[in-house]
Structures are given as structure tokens and as C-alpha cells.
Amino acid sequence: MANPRPIDDQQLGAYLALIEASSLLRHAVEQQLKEVGDLSYVQFQLLATLGDAADGSARMTDLADGVVYSRSGLTYQAQTLEKRGLVTRAPSPDDERGITVAITDAGRTVLAKVFPGHVAILEDLFLAPLSRSDVETLADILSRTRDHMRRTPPRSVSTRRRGSAAGASQA
Amino acid sequence: MANPRPIDDQQLGAYLALIEASSLLRHAVEQQLKEVGDLSYVQFQLLATLGDAADGSARMTDLADGVVYSRSGLTYQAQTLEKRGLVTRAPSPDDERGITVAITDAGRTVLAKVFPGHVAILEDLFLAPLSRSDVETLADILSRTRDHMRRTPPRSVSTRRRGSAAGASQA
């Protein structure tokens, strides 16, 4: 039970601030998206990702990874978006079992309708109290951890420590 | 529809990095919490908040605000935790309609069991690629936006722009 190297307050503070800030921001953005475009945050992320892609399309798995989302959850949202005509889904040409999702014109329209308000919230809520250099620094630091986390193995497979409690039943 | 002042790439980058980094970190932590203590992230947050409180207790509403959560969602989780004996719930002494939630010894035990692994993930996944001063800077900047967001009105009530679509029915 001993705590080999307890994290210090500064580190804990950074962690808590990260979680809280992202939660608050996300909640605020969620409201706006629902109001203006009847979109959930995930749906928006998906549309935005597709909108950014060179050909406006991507495979399901890549989308899920990009958005940090479960596959089943993505299937659900993709179907929802398809019903609303905001995306199309078709088997990939080269891999018969892959599904290529593509944004439609209607999808781009919704995206365009939602975007200004989205940006407004970012300005007012997130960026307002930050200086130019704050933003630059923040982007740099967060990008670094993000990339590190993306690179690092899915956990509990590699760094599995022996002994102690915790069934670790999983499979 | 015009975009009065499109956000620049740096700002967008900071925003995306914030969302992605917190998502990735949260997912990783969620795994560990579930494995070791059978706790969801919210449940952990609640226990941790209570554990930090001077008297190990708090009102429902304060908990919900602290964790950025809906009231109904909190009710659900509090009931779950109570069933497991990790917290107790009792009407507040001074305000008959308020509920005071308090962490139990069992709750503290679970917290202690989960904590080392939690910290380990923070170290390996989040803090590893950051220098001491990075962490300091990050904590400072994120605290500032967080506080700003907490201070700023619930949105769409204050900054309500006239005209355009979006029912904005709310009250």
C-alpha cells in the first residue's frame, strides 16, 4: 500500500486543471452544438474530422481512433448521422470489410452553421483569459503529452506489474 | 454566416490538444479504476472530492458542481456508491432538503487501493514527456481558463445574440 513516489501538488494541480477545464469547455460547447445544430459533441467531432480530410472521407476505425471512442459507439453515431443524411457509408474499395464514411453537402452545411458559434465559445470561454504566448505554450505542451499518450501502449498489457491485490481478471 | 474573426491555427491547435489529451488520459485512467477498484471515473472523482474535504462530506449540489455533472447523474452515482457502502447519505442538519454525502471507511479503503495505480498512470502517460517547468506552466495556464469558465455565466443567457435560428427556449 505504500506510496512509492507520491505525486506533488503542482503535478496534481495540472492534472486536475486539465480535467476540469476540458469538462467545462466540453459542456459549454455541447450546449451550443445541440441548440444550433442538434449535434452531440461526438457527432460534431466526426463531421469536423471528415470535413478536414482531403477527400472528405475516412474509415470507421480511423475515425474512432481519432476521436477516442469505442467502435460500437462509433457505429451507433455513424448510423445516426447517416439517417440524417449528413454522411454516407459504403464498403471500402480495396478492403471489402472496411466501411468508408464520407461527409455529404448537408453535413458540410450543418458544420458551417454550427461553426461560428462554436468558435465564439472558444473565444469567450477558453481563450479569453489567455495571452498569445499562453496559447502557444499550451498548444506545445499539450501536443507533446497527447502524442506521447497516443504512442504509448494500451496499458496493462505492457506495464503489467506483478503481485499485490486487484484481481486483474480481465482477459 | 460570415466568420467575423476566424480562430487561428495555434488557438485551434491548443483547443484540439486539450480535448484529445484529456480524452486519452481519461480513458486510460478509467481502465485502471475499473480494473482495480471497480469504479467509474465519476465515482472516483466523487470519492476523491469527499476524501479531500475537511470533514469527509459535502452537499449533493456542491459535489455536482465540483465534478461538472448533472444533478440527476449525481443522484444515480451517489445511490450506487451508497449501495456499495462507500458513502453515506443523510439530510443536512441546517437545511432539511439538502443531502449531505459522507465518505465511509470502506470508501477510503477503496480510494487508497486505487490511488497508487492512478498516480502511476499519471506519471507514465501524462507527466512523462513534461519537464518540471512544463508542468508548472500548464497548471498555471489551465487554472486560469478553468477559473474563468467557472466564473462565466451558464451561456446563452448573457451572450444571447438576437435573431437567427435556434429556439433558445430555455428559461
Added chain:
DNA sequence: TGTTGTTGCTTCGGATTCGAAGCAACTGAG
């Protein structure tokens, strides 16, 4: 080519989430 293992996606069941509505306890004005 046949076999085995992997990968990509969906379906399923159960858990979690939220907002709206409802109820009880407080508060303030008359």
C-alpha cells in the same frame, strides 16, 4: 489451396447519462 489467426464492423445487453417534470423544504413580501 486449406487452416489458423487477425482485423473491421455490427449487434446485443446492460450501465450511464441527461433534461424535464415533480415534490418537499426554504425564503421573502405583504
Added chain:
DNA sequence: CTCAGTTGCTTCGAATCCGAAGCAACAACA
């Protein structure tokens, strides 16, 4: 004191979410 309005929490229904299980298409290898 009495009434209208507010506040704190819960219940309800519907939407969303995840992991496990299942299925089809690929890949590697003898």
C-alpha cells in the same frame, strides 16, 4: 401567518455509451 417564488434533490423516459460476442473479409503459412 400566508402565498408565490426559489432551491435541492429525485424520478422518469429517452438517448448514448461501452464491452463482449458474433460474423465476414483478409493475411500468413505450410
